[in-house]
Amino acid sequence: xxxxGTVFKYGDNVxxxxxxxxxxxxxxxxxxxxxxxxxxxxREFIHHVKKGDIIVANKNFGCxxxxxxxxxxxxxxxxxxxIAETFARIFYRNAINIxxxxxxxxxxxxxxxxxxxxxxxxxxxxxxxxxxxxxxxGQAFPEFMQKIIAAEGLINYINNR
Amino acid sequence: MxxxxxxxILAAHAGLPEVAAGQLIEADLDLVLGNDITSxxxxxxxxxxxxxxxxxxxxxxxLVMDHFVPNKDIKxxxxxxCVREFAARHEITNFFDVxxxxxxxxxxxxxxxxxxxxxxxxxxxxxxxxxxxxxxxxGVGSTDMAAGMATGKAWFKVPSAIKFVLTGKPxxxxxxxxxxxxxxxxxxxxxxxxxxxxxxGDGIAHLSMDDRxxxxxxxxxxxxxxxxxxxxxxxxxxxxxxxxxxxQVYEADADAEYEQVITVxxxxxxxxxxxxxxxxxxxxxxxVGEIAxxxxxxxxxxxxxxxxxxxxxxxxxxxxVAKGLRVIVIPATQQIYLQAMEEGLLKIFxxxxxxxxxxxxxxxxxxxxxxxxxxxRCVSTTNRNFVGRMGHVTSEIYLASPxxxxxxxxxGKIAGPCE
Numbered sequence: 014x015x016x017x018g019t020v021f022k023y024g025d026n027v028x029x030x031x032x033x034x035x036x037x038x039x040x041x042x043x044x045x046x047x048x049x050x051x052x053x054x055x056r057e058f059i060h061h062v063k064k065g066d067i068i069v070a071n072k073n074f075g076c077x078x079x080x081x082x083x084x085x086x087x088x089x090x091x092x093x094x095x096i097a098e099t100f101a102r103i104f105y106r107n108a109i110n111i112x113x114x115x116x117x118x119x120x121x122x123x124x125x126x127x128x129x130x131x132x133x134x135x136x137x138x139x140x141x142x143x144x145x146x147x148x149x150x151g152q153a154f155p156e157f158m159q160k161i162i163a164a165e166g167l168i169n170y171i172n173n174r
Numbered sequence: 175m176x177x178x179x180x181x182x183i184l185a186a187h188a189g190l191p192e193v194a195a196g197q198l199i200e201a202d203l204d205l206v207l208g209n210d211i212t213s214x215x216x217x218x219x220x221x222x223x224x225x226x227x228x229x230x231x232x233x234x235x236x237l238v239m240d241h242f243v244p245n246k247d248i249k250x251x252x253x254x255x256c257v258r259e260f261a262a263r264h265e266i267t268n269f270f271d272v273x274x275x276x277x278x279x280x281x282x283x284x285x286x287x288x289x290x291x292x293x294x295x296x297x298x299x300x301x302x303x304x305x306x307x308x309x310x311x312x313g314v315g316s317t318d319m320a321a322g323m324a325t326g327k328a329w330f331k332v333p334s335a336i337k338f339v340l341t342g343k344p345x346x347x348x349x350x351x352x353x354x355x356x357x358x359x360x361x362x363x364x365x366x367x368x369x370x371x372x373x374x375g376d377g378i379a380h381l382s383m384d385d386r387x388x389x390x391x392x393x394x395x396x397x398x399x400x401x402x403x404x405x406x407x408x409x410x411x412x413x414x415x416x417x418x419x420x421x422q423v424y425e426a427d428a429d430a431e432y433e434q435v436i437t438v439x440x441x442x443x444x445x446x447x448x449x450x451x452x453x454x455x456x457x458x459x460x461x462v463g464e465i466a467x468x469x470x471x472x473x474x475x476x477x478x479x480x481x482x483x484x485x486x487x488x489x490x491x492x493x494x495v496a497k498g499l500r501v502i503v504i505p506a507t508q509q510i511y512l513q514a515m516e517e518g519l520l521k522i523f524x525x526x527x528x529x530x531x532x533x534x535x536x537x538x539x540x541x542x543x544x545x546x547x548x549x550x551r552c553v554s555t556t557n558r559n560f561v562g563r564m565g566h567v568t569s570e571i572y573l574a575s576p577x578x579x580x581x582x583x584x585x586g587k588i589a590g591p592c593e
Contacts, residue, residue: 039249081315107315
């Protein structure tokens with residue numbers, strides 16, 4: 014599996030309130046949530062994001078509320094992968110559970126800039142910045158989580174057991 | 175090697191003699207929690223995708239309608255309806271609707287639904303609150319909730335831990351809120367990322383259960399997986415008063431391994447305020463300076479308990495809210511509301527010029543009941559001061575204790591309870 018897209022870049026502690034503000038949590042439809050994705054941190058995001066694009070951020074991405082609406086909104090907006098220095102733990106679980114690919118890689122998170130063209134090979138965990146001509150090795154998931162990802166989420170994984 | 179208190183509870187629930195940090199385990203759950211925001215997503219997952227459509231135990235699921243109730247609009251009413259119908263269909267024992275509900279993390283301990291030694295997951299990040307009772311409890315998402323409701327199990331990566339040794343006795347107006355804000359200010363909003371925060375030390379004896387619930391509640395604001403207190407006389411008395419269930423006491427081994435040991439001398443702490451836009455931006459009250467405010471909120475799963483209301487009422491008694499300020503008091507449960515009424519606290523608030531709301535999470539997450547306009551400032555006893563959390567993206571939230579919030583309500587600016 015591969016991802017290939019243009020990068021949207023954010024800093025430290027991007028919280029789930031700015032990813033999807035609570036005023037929109039009276040619905041749970043992915044497409045409706047996606048329409049307000051990143052609204053309180055980047056009003057332009059939803060107007061420019063294309064299917065396959067990539068979010069790169071620094072530390073503690075997805076901190077705060079446990080709302081699964083956050084990774085759902087990001088996935089439904091077309092984002093193919095989130096790369097960060099670190100993820101907040103509930104967001105990390107939620108992303109795996111709903112099948113939104115995420116990768117922890119401090120070097121890539123620091124170097125990659127907004128607008129870069131980035132390619133990710135999920136099998137090898139390699140991240141290629143085609144704009145800069147650089148490459149990075151992301152941290153591999155434990156085998157158990159790889160199984161959940163391969164099943165495209167926790168529910169399918171449990172169903173298959 | 176020895177285990178931490180958290181590791182012991184997890185090992186027992188995974189049926190293993192011992193576990194170590196980093197190990198992936200599957201643990202049996204004593205309770206699965208959801209609210210009116212997160213449950214509908216879980217219910218849809220279950221109905222649409224899961225092969226197993228039944229719940230593992232109708233007595234071990236708690237569904238609490240608390241975020242947008244009484245419903246603020248048609249869409250939230252539909253969300254609650256979805257949960258109400260699910261609860262009826264599966265005969266969920268612990269479904270709490272308007273009239274019985276309270277803010278989930280104040281309600282569950284009060285109803286005796288969580289006891290020491292339990293493993294609890296909740297589709298709400300502040301589920302970590304129950305660590306105050308000596309339970310392992312942690313926030314998860316809706317898919318984990320769906321899987322938990324169906325199977326009674328959840329997967330966990332066994333956390334490493336930071337030990338916080340609390341010593342000494344806090345000064346009069348220093349509460350659990352000041353202690354946890356001080357700690358978050360010290361270690362940062364990701365200072366305990368993926369880790370347990372285990373609180374120990376002789377200072378704990380001076381902390382009421384309401385203080386401990388507040389401290390454990392905000393473990394997530396340091397990135398923690400859980401926050402947990404040892405079981406002592408205060409815990410035993412609380413559990414005896416609130417629950418019929420038997421409980422298990424787990425203690426950390428003497429040789430348990432901690433990544434870090436941090437000592438906090440409670441006697442040295444001052445009332446503490448977190449400035450926008452992160453809980454780690456703390457200042458003690460004497461460093462705050464002149465900050466005019468537009469609104470005060472006293473409530474939430476962090477500080478909407480009886481002791482919080484008593485403290486605020488003590489300060490506001492016979493006084494008036496500053497001109498031009500809106501003060502919103504939100505008792506966290508019906509029981510707290512009733513008791514506050516019987517003790518005359520609600521009268522004090524209303525006479526001072528504050529409003530008293532039915533229990534709701536409401537303004538804490540910018541839902542309703544106190545949304546901020548452009549550039550407005552609020553002193554709030556809630557738990558997050560992120561950009562736009564309570565309204566407009568340029569509005570500002572200052573997190574503080576009920577004592578500071580009440581004193582600020584009278585002063586019209588951020589003020590300490592001694593001023």
